[in-house]
Amino acid sequence: MATRGTRKKTADKPHYHHGDLRRALLDASLTLISEEGFGALSLREVARRAGVTHAAPYRHFADKEALLEAVAEEGFRVMTARMKERMARESTPNRRLMACGVAYVLFAMEHPAHFRVMFGPHFTRPPKLGPPGGDTDAFGLLVDSIAEGQRTGEMREGEPRMLALTCWSLVHGLGSLLVDRKLEFSGVTTVPQAEALAWEQTRLLIQGLERTTGN
């Protein structure tokens, strides 16, 4: 920690940080949710963990929901970036689609607090997703990758958005089950295990469960 605050003046009281209380509040929120669950999230506890009094957060966030919005927005940006990274390593539309889904699932495993906030039932206001093509448009990546597969003839015909929705359901379901620890009965708990499972499941979606002649 000790964000190496660019202190300008003042005496050196234990007065805590700050270069970036806003960042510290976000981090405190994330670890709090990860450790104690979403129900434990309160602005007061977040302030406590960030080392400030409970009135301080209001300098940075109008209310609890504003803080959550910031977490969600950051989550979408990071998730979209991870998806792009993994897709860039692949050389066929099918593989890119799989990589995209794998990145989604791994993001859930590695950033469970972000994931819960992004897709939880919180938020009274609109979910405010970024613009299509923007650095938070994860769904757009899915759609594009499917449309590309259709152009090359590797993927079946059909409305790309519909197909993308199906991919999304699959990886969102796997991610959710992992984050909420519903797959422990099957022995899947670690990140590598989750990744292997994600590859298998996305492959199955692409190939189908049906018996095929050439398979």
Add this chain to the structure above:
Amino acid sequence: MATRGTRKKTADKPHYHHGDLRRALLDASLTLISEEGFGALSLREVARRAGVTHAAPYRHFADKEALLEAVAEEGFRVMTARMKERMARESTPNRRLMACGVAYVLFAMEHPAHFRVMFGPHFTRPPKLGPPGGDTDAFGLLVDSIAEGQRTGEMREGEPRMLALTCWSLVHGLGSLLVDRKLEFSGVTTVPQAEALAWEQTRLLIQGLERTTGN
């Protein structure tokens, strides 16, 4: 709900049920979660809605988690029953598998409070699923239906539990996205729309996204 709040503390208090407070508490919990979200659930508010004082629920549930366990257990039983009903109407393993998934998604839409409690991050104690083959073993239905499809040759080879996990991810993802209203951007809000989507997605999983010669 007959709260008639202006009534004084006379002998004609509405005094409420006696018949089945446990049931009334469960129902109050479900409507509370549906209406206000899980975060609004408190034993005191539940008691309030059931028309009793906040100490009364402890006669029926040791604590908040015990109440949630009862909700979850009921949810698994109802969901499993719905799955069986829909599967019974179909005549091929593939169709039965699809019907099973559709039932899962419709259960989520029609019983969002149950769904959230069943699969949410609550519960400090083990999730306590019913025994395999029991009236709460929804996952067992999936596995069996896939194993059957493999026997008839309609479905591809592979570990049935692995294939079932993939089906589960798909419908769990779709159900979760619907319950948490993340598909409104695509215009899917009603139960019939959700059902149509569920049929499409389960069909896609069975057939696969890949381009096939005979399709």
Add this chain to the structure above:
DNA sequence: CCTACCGATCGGTAGG
């Protein structure tokens, strides 16, 4: 099943 009460926490604001 109720009244009465406990300690604790919460979101939010006043005012500096």
Add this chain to the structure above:
DNA sequence: CCTACCGATCGGTAGG
């Protein structure tokens, strides 16, 4: 960014 304070709600228990 802090101190001090507000009203409200919470889970849980004592005791009848």
